[in-house]
Amino acid sequence: MTTYFIRRLLLIPVTFIAITFMVYSVLRVVPGGPIEQAQLQIKMAMMGEGGGGAAMTGGEAELQIPEDAMKELKAYYHLDKSIPEGYARWLWGIMRLDFGRSYIHGDPVLDVIISKFPISVYFGLIGYFASWIVCVPLGVSKAIKHKTGYDTATSVIVFIGYSIPGFVACLLLLVMFGGGSFWDLVPLGGFRSENWAELSFFGKVLDQLHHTIVPIIGYLIGGFASMTILMKNSLLDNLGADYVRTAFAKGLSEKRVIFVHAMRNSLIPLTVGIGQAIGVLFAGSFLIEKTCNIPGMGLLGYTSIIQRDYPVILGILVFGVLIRLTGNIFSDVIWALIDPRIRFGK
Numbered sequence: 460m461t462t463y464f465i466r467r468l469l470l471i472p473v474t475f476i477a478i479t480f481m482v483y484s485v486l487r488v489v490p491g492g493p494i495e496q497a498q499l500q501i502k503m504a505m506m507g508e509g510g511g512g513a514a515m516t517g518g519e520a521e522l523q524i525p526e527d528a529m530k531e532l533k534a535y536y537h538l539d540k541s542i543p544e545g546y547a548r549w550l551w552g553i554m555r556l557d558f559g560r561s562y563i564h565g566d567p568v569l570d571v572i573i574s575k576f577p578i579s580v581y582f583g584l585i586g587y588f589a590s591w592i593v594c595v596p597l598g599v600s601k602a603i604k605h606k607t608g609y610d611t612a613t614s615v616i617v618f619i620g621y622s623i624p625g626f627v628a629c630l631l632l633l634v635m636f637g638g639g640s641f642w643d644l645v646p647l648g649g650f651r652s653e654n655w656a657e658l659s660f661f662g663k664v665l666d667q668l669h670h671t672i673v674p675i676i677g678y679l680i681g682g683f684a685s686m687t688i689l690m691k692n693s694l695l696d697n698l699g700a701d702y703v704r705t706a707f708a709k710g711l712s713e714k715r716v717i718f719v720h721a722m723r724n725s726l727i728p729l730t731v732g733i734g735q736a737i738g739v740l741f742a743g744s745f746l747i748e749k750t751c752n753i754p755g756m757g758l759l760g761y762t763s764i765i766q767r768d769y770p771v772i773l774g775i776l777v778f779g780v781l782i783r784l785t786g787n788i789f790s791d792v793i794w795a796l797i798d799p800r801i802r803f804g805k
Contacts, residue, residue: 586678598690621684626746648752737786
């Protein structure tokens with residue numbers, strides 16, 4: 460098994476280079492890069508100075524960046540090199556923790572990303588643990604009361620949750636209970652109130668919880684149905700296994716058989732999604748953070764794509780790829796620890 464994990468670790472750099480080179484190449488050839496944005500800004504400025512139509516009468520040549528300035532811009536953004544050479548320079552900078560400078564923010568990309576990291580981790584951690592706290596007990600209770608009225612009623616709720624995306628649930632809650640609505644129970648978005656620093660300790664706690672409710676429901680409902688049904692089906696399979704019948708035959712209590720023997724093996728399928736969950740935990744959810752206006756990694760990634768801030772996009776990609784790859788290996792480790800029978804190939 461050690462050999463298996465060593466191979467997986469050695470594959471991380473290969474996979475990382477393949478993914479980042481592909482994205483880097485696409486970003487180099489798609490329109491809307493820094494040169495095009497600089498040209499658009501010059502055009503808008505000249506049109507503003509010339510009163511709109513007057514600026515256009517001078518011909519298209521007046522709206523172009525001078526050749527010397529164009530060369531300087533390309534050299535500044537490393538666009539004067541071929542794609543392989545430009546990627547090699549970018550990768551060398553990444554190895555030295557030099558992610559470049561954001562086109563929009565004007566700050567180093569690493570500083571911009573690090574400033575958003577704690578917010579996404581805050582919501583990701585709470586959302587992930589909330590999913591386990593809600594879905595695992597619900598799945599266990601549905602398995603124990605299989606084919607009863609309780610199972611049917613909760614299945615309706617589960618499948619309603621499955622049909623509603625997390626960001627749509629957040630949007631509905633904000634419309635129904637957000638500020639300015641009839642109920643006015645939750646804020647319309649944001650991480651904290653503007654006067655958060657002036658509040659007392661308990662006031663800060665309440666304000667933070669107030670801004671946490673809607674996003675956490677969005678995170679929770681995203682994996683609510685799949686995790687609950689997976690837990691239920693896994694536990695049902697184990698309750699029908701020979702070792703469970705043997706435990707009952709030995710006179711062990713139902714609670715001990717379910718929660719000590721069957722539960723451990725039933726949790727194994729849930730560990731498969733830990734790698735993906737870690738990625739969402741650190742990288743944030745683009746749509747939920749956009750809907751709730753949370754200034755985390757997700758919203759940063761969304762705005763960077765819209766504004767063509769390529770250094771930030773690539774910086775978020777670096778963190779996302781590394782987190783997902785290591786998260787998948789971590790899932791395998793957890794899987795092997797939970798079930799000692801699992802042995803990965805040599």
